[in-house]
Amino acid sequence: MKIKIKDSEFQExxxxxxxxxxxxxxxxxxxxxxxxEPQYVRYYSDYWPSFEAAGxxxxxxxxxxxxxxxxxxxYSSHVSRIHKIRKILVFRESSEPEYPGAELDTFASVMxxxxxxxxxxxxxxxxxxxxPHVIYDALADSLAEMGNPKLVKADxxxxxxxxxxxxxxxxxxxxxxxxxxxxxxxxxxKVHVGMTENQLKGIAMSVxxxxxxxxxxxxxxxxxGKNSNQAISRCRxxxxxxxxxxxxxxxxxxxxxxxxxxxxxxxxxxxxEQREMIEAALAAQKAILxxxxxxxxxxxxxxVHYDVLKKRGYETCILxxxxxxxxxxxxxxxxIESNSDYLLEENMTFCTCVYLGNDDTExxxxxxxxxxxxxxxxxxxxxxxxxxxxxxV
Numbered sequence: 001m002k003i004k005i006k007d008s009e010f011q012e013x014x015x016x017x018x019x020x021x022x023x024x025x026x027x028x029x030x031x032x033x034x035x036x037e038p039q040y041v042r043y044y045s046d047y048w049p050s051f052e053a054a055g056x057x058x059x060x061x062x063x064x065x066x067x068x069x070x071x072x073x074x075y076s077s078h079v080s081r082i083h084k085i086r087k088i089l090v091f092r093e094s095s096e097p098e099y100p101g102a103e104l105d106t107f108a109s110v111m112x113x114x115x116x117x118x119x120x121x122x123x124x125x126x127x128x129x130x131x132p133h134v135i136y137d138a139l140a141d142s143l144a145e146m147g148n149p150k151l152v153k154a155d156x157x158x159x160x161x162x163x164x165x166x167x168x169x170x171x172x173x174x175x176x177x178x179x180x181x182x183x184x185x186x187x188x189x190k191v192h193v194g195m196t197e198n199q200l201k202g203i204a205m206s207v208x209x210x211x212x213x214x215x216x217x218x219x220x221x222x223x224x225g226k227n228s229n230q231a232i233s234r235c236r237x238x239x240x241x242x243x244x245x246x247x248x249x250x251x252x253x254x255x256x257x258x259x260x261x262x263x264x265x266x267x268x269x270x271x272x273e274q275r276e277m278i279e280a281a282l283a284a285q286k287a288i289l290x291x292x293x294x295x296x297x298x299x300x301x302x303x304v305h306y307d308v309l310k311k312r313g314y315e316t317c318i319l320x321x322x323x324x325x326x327x328x329x330x331x332x333x334x335x336i337e338s339n340s341d342y343l344l345e346e347n348m349t350f351c352t353c354v355y356l357g358n359d360d361t362e363x364x365x366x367x368x369x370x371x372x373x374x375x376x377x378x379x380x381x382x383x384x385x386x387x388x389x390x391x392x393v
Contacts (some may be wrong), residue, residue, distance in 0.1 A: 124154030262368030
């Protein structure tokens with residue numbers, strides 16, 4: 001049976017948010033999202049916008065509303081777990097068609113509706129870093145019609161609610177990783193000299209769709225040989241050659257929940273340099289997974305990651321890390337970094353994100369797997385071939 005989050009869980013999320021809003025004296029929360037980063041909108045509505053922007057308006061008391069652009073009513077009404085849907089012009093696609101004659105709402109009209117015409121003094125914005133200038137201006141211009149309420153950043157209010165996953169969310173993540181692990185296995189088994197990075201990605205995408213994934217969790221990358229020291233990249237038409245070390249990344253979504261895996265693959269017998277870099281990253285990942293558990297300070301996890309790599313001579317190859325939260329986005333709140341100071345809690349979900357890049361030799365890799373925080377330690381969502389992977393050529 002397909003794992004699916006129930007309507008009641010979406011309603012519980014809204015109710016939890018309303019409780020936090022009331023504690024902070026917030027009258028309305030606008031959760032904003034777009035096609036690339038749908039996380040805040042999908043968390044409350046299950047709606048993933050295409051072309052247009054979207055938002056969920058949540059009042060401190062009462063019924064939430066999904067806001068969409070002018071063209072998405074048929075699609076959104078089919079998938080949204082929020083039944084009240086309103087259209088506004090400023091959420092249109094970026095080519096800015098004018099839709100003459102269309103009957104549309106405005107920020108002010110929808111906010112007055114959800115507030116029940118009550119006074120609005122504070123509006124929270126979740127997804128504030130995603131909001132384009134033109135949409136922010138439209139929102140700011142509408143404030144005069146609502147008594148000039150204050151706009152405040154509310155990303156953390158929502159992110160803290162999302163940080164601990166429900167049993168169904170965890171089940172969705174396990175399924176996303178099951179699919180991704182099969183995609184990784186297929187790439188390792190089918191990679192060969194002469195194919196391009198994009199062709200290898202095609203093998204992964206075929207498995208992802210065949211196994212029920214929604215598509216790539218992010219524009220994942222496969223970087224071969226020189227210039228693989230890129231912490232963020234995209235697949236290219238670069239041809240895989242004998243002797244290359246490949247930074248292999250893949251990830252899919254399932255019911256909105258993102259997964260990712262990273263491995264290093266060598267085309268032929270690994271050189272000493274390649275082997276030592278891979279083994280250092282694997283040792284750092286092992287230390288992370290052996291240290292993390294509920295009640296441990298996140299800073300401790302960062303320290304063991306750094307200590308392992310320093311002992312092996314790779315401290316100058318670290319860009320960041322070692323972990324980030326994961327869920328509706330491949331990378332989400334909270335991060336585990338050297339300046340982190342909070343306790344890990346049961347049912348938080350993270351990725352080991354052990355990136356090493358040597359800017360002199362221009363080679364790099366990432367060892368990445370998702371994991372769940374438990375009272376006893378960690379549960380890995382993926383563990384395929386944590387070793388030096390050599391491909392016969």
